[in-house]
Amino acid sequence: MKIVVIGGSGHIGSFLVPRLVRAGHRVVSMTRSGGTGYSDAPEWERVQHVAVDRQRQDADGAFGRSVAELEPDVVVDLVCFTLDSATALVESLRDKTAHLLHCGSIWRYGPSRKLPIVEGSDSAGAPFDEYGIQKAAIARMLQEETASGGLVTTSVHPGHIVGPGWQPIGPLGNFDPGVWAVLSAGGSVPVPGSGAEMMHHVHADDVAQMFELAIRHREAAAGEDFNAVAPTALSVRGYIEIASGWFGQSATLESITWDEYRQLTTPEYADASWGHLHRSQVFSIEKAKGLLGYAPAYEPEQAVLESIRWLIDHDRLEVAQPLRA
Known part of the structure; x- marks a missing residue:
């Protein structure tokens, strides 16, 4: 055709x-x-x-x-x-x-x-x-x-x-590259909300x-x-734990209010975080599997890791430690 x-x-x-x-x-x-x-x-x-x-x-x-x-x-x-x-x-x-x-x-x-x-x-x-x-x-x-x-x-x-060539939506629901430096150093990540909010990559x-x-x-x-969507979704907490582990680190989550978070970041990043975390979405793919035979090849963390590896390899992302994953 x-x-x-x-x-x-x-x-x-x-x-x-x-x-x-x-x-x-x-x-x-x-x-x-x-x-x-x-x-x-x-x-x-x-x-x-x-x-x-x-x-x-x-x-x-x-x-x-x-x-x-x-x-x-x-x-x-x-x-x-x-x-x-x-x-x-x-x-x-x-x-x-x-x-x-x-x-x-x-x-x-x-x-x-x-x-x-x-x-x-x-x-x-x-x-x-x-x-x-x-x-x-x-x-x-x-x-x-x-x-x-x-x-x-x-x-x-x-x-x-998510894919190689561009920034993925990160653990805070925005494109702020700074979170990857914190995760790779095993630092503390200030999170607006409970950390149980969901994102589906x-x-x-x-x-x-x-x-x-x-x-x-x-x-x-x-x-x-x-x-x-991918077969599964990531919680904020799970995303932080998995991603910091790629660098051999164990980052911690610090729960803060949305007002406190807005004081720590830019309006653009804060609005993006609110948009993703307030929705807290997880989706079914059963309809596509049944009618079309949809079989996604990537879990969400695999897709994000591929993107982060590409960014680091092409000097598009600064991190404190090299990837170990």
Whole structure:
């Protein structure tokens, strides 16, 4: 099939595009830069690159036409963040494309009520930030589109994406690289809250796996939404214990209030921590396993360790001790 991947050079696309080429598909990668992402896979030589400024074309009402003119059998949209943008793409592809797959987010859910969080259940509250609200609205629109007999759609909702080439969400629920220096030195980590809050990571290649499976099993994936996460999730306390052990250390956790934490860090890091830890989410992948055969290859700590090793090896992260893991 001819598959257009919108945002092909990003975290997920870097793994998905080579997967699709290896599966025998003709792949077009639409990006702003025309780049090949984080991986240096030989499959990129067989990819057609189309440079496009989606934000500008969305404003002009032209982006959907740009995609449709490529005459794809399948479109994978990895960089759509508003209902208006998603709706415009659907309207352009209806009756022209066999399958549209959208990359959502687990933040379409709010704070957890029951664990694990299951698609279509009351396991979590409503989203509370604009990003999550928009992702939830897009997922509903896509389901309604397919249920009404329109375009066949599927939405995939990744957890906190991890992979070589970028900072992972750390034990405090943010991108602060300083925590890794503390962990590698066996220091004390000030934690806002109890330390029992949960985060659910996923390796970018496992998300790519789910998209590939949804394309392969279109009938099973039609009109569905799927959580895309690792088999297990990490608590703040467990994350700190596991990660400090990679350096042969045993870091300690110091429980502090949120007001105290905000005085110790930047507003950006504090807000990110609140966003992750307040939600305290763990997700079920039983639906994807049953309908698609999803089998994630990475536990969350394995994915994070791969990322941290890459950052250290490329002089992108300062630590007090070398990795022993």
